[in-house]
Amino acid sequence: MTALAHDSTSLRAVFAAFPTGVTALAALVDGKPAGVAASSFTSVSLTPPLVSVCMAHSSSTWPALRRAERLGISVLGTDHAAVCRRLAGPSGERFTGVAWRATPDGAVLLDGASAWFDCSLEQVVRAGDHDIVVLRVHDLHAEPAVEPLVFHASVFRSLNPGALRPIR
Numbered sequence: 373m374t375a376l377a378h379d380s381t382s383l384r385a386v387f388a389a390f391p392t393g394v395t396a397l398a399a400l401v402d403g404k405p406a407g408v409a410a411s412s413f414t415s416v417s418l419t420p421p422l423v424s425v426c427m428a429h430s431s432s433t434w435p436a437l438r439r440a441e442r443l444g445i446s447v448l449g450t451d452h453a454a455v456c457r458r459l460a461g462p463s464g465e466r467f468t469g470v471a472w473r474a475t476p477d478g479a480v481l482l483d484g485a486s487a488w489f490d491c492s493l494e495q496v497v498r499a500g501d502h503d504i505v506v507l508r509v510h511d512l513h514a515e516p517a518v519e520p521l522v523f524h525a526s527v528f529r530s531l532n533p534g535a536l537r538p539i540r
């Protein structure tokens with residue numbers, strides 16, 4: 373067996389040097405919104421339209437989300453920093469005080485997102501301690517006036533050069 377070159381703490385620190393946006397992956401589960409923050413969102417394919425997120429095998433929410441008919445992906449805006457922390461916190465309180473709506477098929481989308489996708493599960497590929505989750509896009513919308521939240525070096529930032537300080 374090959375020895376692990378780096379421990380998970382140093383892997384996390386170096387992976388975090390790659391700046392990303394942050395999304396909320398969410399759906400109605402038993403009539404209630406369930407979801408997680410996910411910075412691993414990536415666009416995958418134009419024809420057919422596909423996107424992906426990577427979900428940890430340790431996630432307690434992903435097994436419920438993957439059974440949903442539709443999954444919403446909301447690209448968080450700079451006003452969503454506190455919402456993002458909430459979405460990664462205790463599961464019973466994730467949507468308390470968060471403005472959201474559900475599509476008729478049960479995708480949960482956050483108000484004030486800089487973009488959203490209404491998706492269904494297309495494929496799940498096991499990869500190490502995560503699942504690469506490929507999702508088919510059924511509907512989507514961008515709101516260019518909403519500035520996206522940026523996640524870099526484990527802090528939230530803004531694309532606005534005048535606001536390079538971390539967002540609380």
Ligand SMILES: Cc1cc2nc3c(=O)[nH]c(=O)nc-3n(C[C@H](O)[C@H](O)[C@H](O)COP(=O)(O)O)c2cc1C
Nearest residue numbers: 408409410411412426427428431432433434459460
């Ligand atoms: C900014 C941010 C980005 C995250 N991105 C991911 C991600 O891409 N994949 C993932 O599995 N968890 C990610 N998480 C962790 C989840 O949001 C969540 O905290 C974790 O899945 C544990 O909750 P659960 O057991 O309800 O799933 C992220 C957390 C934060 C704060």
